[in-house]
Amino acid sequence: YRYDIIEGENEIGVTTGLAWTIVGGDTLFIETTCVPGTGRLVLTGQLGEVMQESAKAGISYIRSIADKLGIQEDFYKTQDLHIHIPEGATPKDGPSAGVTMCTAIISTLTNKPVRKNVAMTGEITLRGKVLPVGGIREKVLAAYRAGITKILLPADNERDIDDIPANVRKKIEFVLIKTVDDALEHALVK
Amino acid sequence: YRYDIIEGENEIGVTTGLAWTIVGGDTLFIETTCVPGTGRLVLTGQLGEVMQESAKAGISYIRSIADKLGIQEDFYKTQDLHIHIPEGATPKDGPSAGVTMCTAIISTLTNKPVRKNVAMTGEITLRGKVLPVGGIREKVLAAYRAGITKILLPADNERDIDDIPANVRKKIEFVLIKTVDDALEHALVK
Amino acid sequence: YRYDIIEGENEIGVTTGLAWTIVGGDTLFIETTCVPGTGRLVLTGQLGEVMQESAKAGISYIRSIADKLGIQEDFYKTQDLHIHIPEGATPKDGPSAGVTMCTAIISTLTNKPVRKNVAMTGEITLRGKVLPVGGIREKVLAAYRAGITKILLPADNERDIDDIPANVRKKIEFVLIKTVDDALEHALVK
Amino acid sequence: YRYDIIEGENEIGVTTGLAWTIVGGDTLFIETTCVPGTGRLVLTGQLGEVMQESAKAGISYIRSIADKLGIQEDFYKTQDLHIHIPEGATPKDGPSAGVTMCTAIISTLTNKPVRKNVAMTGEITLRGKVLPVGGIREKVLAAYRAGITKILLPADNERDIDDIPANVRKKIEFVLIKTVDDALEHALVK
Amino acid sequence: YRYDIIEGENEIGVTTGLAWTIVGGDTLFIETTCVPGTGRLVLTGQLGEVMQESAKAGISYIRSIADKLGIQEDFYKTQDLHIHIPEGATPKDGPSAGVTMCTAIISTLTNKPVRKNVAMTGEITLRGKVLPVGGIREKVLAAYRAGITKILLPADNERDIDDIPANVRKKIEFVLIKTVDDALEHALVK
Amino acid sequence: YRYDIIEGENEIGVTTGLAWTIVGGDTLFIETTCVPGTGRLVLTGQLGEVMQESAKAGISYIRSIADKLGIQEDFYKTQDLHIHIPEGATPKDGPSAGVTMCTAIISTLTNKPVRKNVAMTGEITLRGKVLPVGGIREKVLAAYRAGITKILLPADNERDIDDIPANVRKKIEFVLIKTVDDALEHALVK
Ligand SMILES: [Ca+2]
Ligand SMILES: [Ca+2]
Ligand SMILES: [Ca+2]
């Protein structure tokens, strides 16, 4: 389907993640919205328990550095946040979309668009560190097929870059990230 | 039963969706009401988890563009919204009623009637995009039997129209939609 | 047991429904009360998930036409509503008591008694339409045994009347209903 | 154990019920307390789902006739009600303690003691009717062994009295009850 | 481990209970704290459903006699109560710690220390009665090994004292209790 | 992965714990944050039931000595507390991280950094006592591999130190702790 092809303008609140499934790698889009509300968090798209916890860790991290990000500290009680990952019938799980979800939420809360050509993967911790994840080779190939030109990878996954076919490797810019801050640096439009 | 035949006046809050079951395609009616309340959402008619998430994604999308639709932004705390799909004993699931539920809710919230002769199918995302779904052939045949004359299909399902028998194809007007906006354009009475 | 025999005065908040079980048809009494409260809904009598959803659809329908029925619109937050179906140890399920529950609730909220000689069956939708249900023959026989003289059936069940033994058929008045409104017309004392 | 022997003064909020178990009949004590609170209902003693529903039906019935009973109508939000049935490790279920629980709660809310020599059994409906229950013979024998001298039975269980051994039958006074009101008449100290 | 040896000062909010497990008797410590809060009850230490109900019955009993105990009647909404039983990985259940939990909570709420040399066992009812429990022999032996010198037993367990080895029996003072009041009399420091 | 190597500055709210898994010992980092909120507690990182109860016991202990620790007594309703343990996909359970979680929370609430070279293990009770745990040998070896130089062990685990290889034992300083207070003494930067 054309849906998987990256196209169109940079958008606010939407990031491109990388999934690793039984049938190979795949791109997935994290969509977020934030509207006046009472502080509810809604997670849809058949996210498993680990993925939901990952989203919550990201939100707590954001709340702990709200000041620095220029986000109103009380958004947790004046805004409703919704994170959705199409395709809604496909179960998704694991911690590897942590940095992708966290970046999407920050984009929504700061109104800064996300660069359309960037994809990313990585578990995050409550301190905003980025931890290594699996399936780098398959994920990168899927991103390549979808038209991505820049991929943010956890620094601890550096050695996995060697496994990527040379023809793909030279068409994609790899950025090794250690923190959520590094991801924002490369993913958000300034 | 006569119940499945489309008849009567255009109504507010009711849309016709298309389901794909083991025994073939079927039409289903999405009924919505909105009454003064405290912001509760009630989903009945044995909707599965994916379908419920789909309804929630639709509502968040609507909230994010409430202004543009002319809907009061605080309906999420001053109105109770109920989505029901008869026949209440039949389990229903999947994301393909996304655009149908979203259109029904917008009809209720804006008091604009839905055209009785229109049916639709398609997953929606949090940004209001319409994604392709399965079972187009069976769904269209069911809509045809029920007296529908115009069907809204996801743009990415364009090639599936070829599989529909020619005699049916020439009696139904197909509209390819990319967004919820496209669906509203064709389904709501202006 | 004598309990199943219909007797006594017309009562407010109590209707007679018809159930279809493995061992044949049965009458069941829907009891409702409404007292000053905080808008809680209590459903007891071992009602299954579909039956509970059916009650909720009925309540939303009532709320959407509260004005027309002369019911205070804010009852959903100033009254507690309890629906109970004896015999409390017998599991009950299915959508066919929809119109019966809806009529009992309206009786309670409007203080209008229900005619003791009337029984009814039918699924309802959020718009107050009455849909056909199964087991008409067995249900009618049970109502007959219990002393019922008038039965309200979904219009789409008309053809099922032929299956009822002639001796029973001539002792009972059948009314075909298309909407909750039709049911109220025949069941409530004016 | 001596615990099962009925002894001591008439108490407020405690009634004697009759259970029918695999190993025969047994007496059970319904204990209730009511303290200033926020309207919480606590049910302990391993009560099954049907028994909990039975307690809730009793409470709704009491609320609907609070005025007549001289109970403050707003107790549902100013008092916390606790119903406990020792022996806490034994699972208990079924609707037959309905009238017993209802009587205990009314005793607590009206501060009227319950006669120590009275035991009772019977399902109740939301209108305060008493429906027949099973195991009358075994229940009566257990009450007799525990020292009970007066037993309240559902009127529809009248024929079951014949099955009770004559020597027991003549030592116990049986009262056939049709309503909760009948039970209060015989169980509460005036 | 030394942990099971009773030693140190009398403490507020801590009582010694007696458990009966597959591998014999064991002592267990009930720890309670009460801090300014909103009336939450937290139960930890892998307490089973019956044990949790037992704690709740104890709290309702305490609330019903708060006045007499000199406890502020509104503690249920101004204090948070936590009951914890180490060792946290071992599942615990049953009603026999009722009097032990109830005594610990009263100690916390009244600021009266519990005598270190006392252990106790017994189910409690909502009226504060103490009911007999099983495993007396094994429980007493475990208490003896832990250095306990005084054990409170339900009056209805009197005959079980005969089964305790004579050498143990003469080193421990047994007190037969009928009510929570009896337990407080012997366990709390005046 | 480099992630398991202890490095960097002393941090606030982060402690190093020791886990004992099927494949040997492992270090785990307890991360905590505390932000203005409404008193919510969020636990992520696939913590099992026992571990969650352990965290709650720690928090109640902290609340009971808030005054002594210089923590605002009302943090339970003005702050949201999040405890997260990477690696988020790995299930974790058991009570042995009790002292580690408790120390991390106190660090967050008092703004005192935790010494980077210290790791610890031990169940805690509601009174702040530290109880012995299993797997000491494997845990110590894992801490050693991660670069830890000082380990806090429950006093009742003293004899387990003998099982640690001599070469490791002489490179690590062991501190036997009896209470949370002892842990704070050695883990927090003064
Ligand atoms: Ca895809
Ligand atoms: Ca799921
Ligand atoms: Ca249909």
Ligand SMILES: [Ca+2]
């Ligand atoms: Ca279901």
Ligand SMILES: [Ca+2]
């Ligand atoms: Ca019946």
Ligand SMILES: [Ca+2]
């Ligand atoms: Ca059930």
Ligand SMILES: [Ca+2]
């Ligand atoms: Ca008994």
Ligand SMILES: [Ca+2]
């Ligand atoms: Ca249970």
Ligand SMILES: [Ca+2]
């Ligand atoms: Ca022990």
Ligand SMILES: [Ca+2]
């Ligand atoms: Ca458990």
Ligand SMILES: [Ca+2]
């Ligand atoms: Ca590790």
Ligand SMILES: [Ca+2]
């Ligand atoms: Ca889990």
